[in-house]
Amino acid sequence: MSEAALSIIDPTEPLVEMCKTTRRAYYDVARTRSRMTAAIVRAQAMQQALAAGANEQVSACLLAMANPKLKMVERIGDPTDPDVVNVMLMAIWNGFTPGDGEFSIFGGRGGATMYIKGPGYKTLMADLGASDIRVQPGFPKQQNFKEGGAVWLVDGYAECTFDGKKIKLLFAGDGAVKVPCNLYRGQSVSSDGIDLVLGKAERRMAKALYAVVQTAAKVAAAEDAEDDATADAQVTITQLIPARLESPAVSPLETYLRELSPELAQHVRDHLLCLLASETMERLEEAAADFKAAANTHKLSERIRKEMRLAYITRKGEIASE
Numbered sequence: 001m002s003e004a005a006l007s008i009i010d011p012t013e014p015l016v017e018m019c020k021t022t023r024r025a026y027y028d029v030a031r032t033r034s035r036m037t038a039a040i041v042r043a044q045a046m047q048q049a050l051a052a053g054a055n056e057q058v059s060a061c062l063l064a065m066a067n068p069k070l071k072m073v074e075r076i077g078d079p080t081d082p083d084v085v086n087v088m089l090m091a092i093w094n095g096f097t098p099g100d101g102e103f104s105i106f107g108g109r110g111g112a113t114m115y116i117k118g119p120g121y122k123t124l125m126a127d128l129g130a131s132d133i134r135v136q137p138g139f140p141k142q143q144n145f146k147e148g149g150a151v152w153l154v155d156g157y158a159e160c161t162f163d164g165k166k167i168k169l170l171f172a173g174d175g176a177v178k179v180p181c182n183l184y185r186g187q188s189v190s191s192d193g194i195d196l197v198l199g200k201a202e203r204r205m206a207k208a209l210y211a212v213v214q215t216a217a218k219v220a221a222a223e224d225a226e227d228d229a230t231a232d233a234q235v236t237i238t239q240l241i242p243a244r245l246e247s248p249a250v251s252p253l254e255t256y257l258r259e260l261s262p263e264l265a266q267h268v269r270d271h272l273l274c275l276l277a278s279e280t281m282e283r284l285e286e287a288a289a290d291f292k293a294a295a296n297t298h299k300l301s302e303r304i305r306k307e308m309r310l311a312y313i314t315r316k317g318e319i320a321s322e
Helices: 013-032 035-054 056-065 081-093 118-128 191-217 252-257 262-277 281-298 302-321
Strands: 074-076 103-108 111-116 131-137 141-144 150-154 156-162 165-171 177-180 234-239
Touching (some): 013 118, 035 056, 035 081, 056 081, 081 103, 081 111, 111 118, 118 131, 118 191, 252 262, 252 302, 262 281
Antiparallel strands (some): 103 111, 131 156, 141 150, 150 177, 165 234
């Protein structure tokens, strides 16, 4: 890394850390207290985030990342700079990172709003503790209606693991995601148009899965009102059975130590620990000499001596390679 890169100071670092702390506090309250209490905590946390926009360095940094020329954050419409900063602050509070395709900025008469994309919902799920998140839309199929008009039908599934359960949503048949064909005029059959339809479908599937995870976590996070999640998906929640763990194998040395008294067996274990903890060759040789003397004194069996020699040889190789 160059000296120039190392000299960069991130003015948003305190903001990001504050957002992490207050977001976690909100989750904790939302799981254990009333929805109203959680809403109050969320409002206070967001007010702290918005207050960070008054810092000129933070504001300038957020505007730079949201510059349309950089293509880090999608901007639709013509939002004002203050509105862009506010949306960026809200996005960061939600755990989103500019440049990761997790959100867009929509400008309008009433200001600007944050539009959560498919990857954004995956981030929200991961933040709640979900893992193995997978959203897979199928290839869109067009369906025409007798009365006119047409929609894209997109089958697929969305799944994750949460709280020891496998959650899977299946979108098929009547539950398939439906995207109006006139949503992208002039692109309904082009490759770009298909990609847009797939992106829209993937977002709806991710949002529907997030709604299930959100309910399971008992967290009432705020949602953007546009584009409600598909409600007709078939939901399957399966309790995961932990894999059976095999009993740890008993080492040969431990087997042989059963022949000794508990006190003498522990004495041998202490010598073994000294061997394995030796940090230098000199200390290892001292530990080996100490054990040899003890073995002669207590007339330890050759089997025990052999296992200790193996431990000595192993540690000697490790010290030589360090």
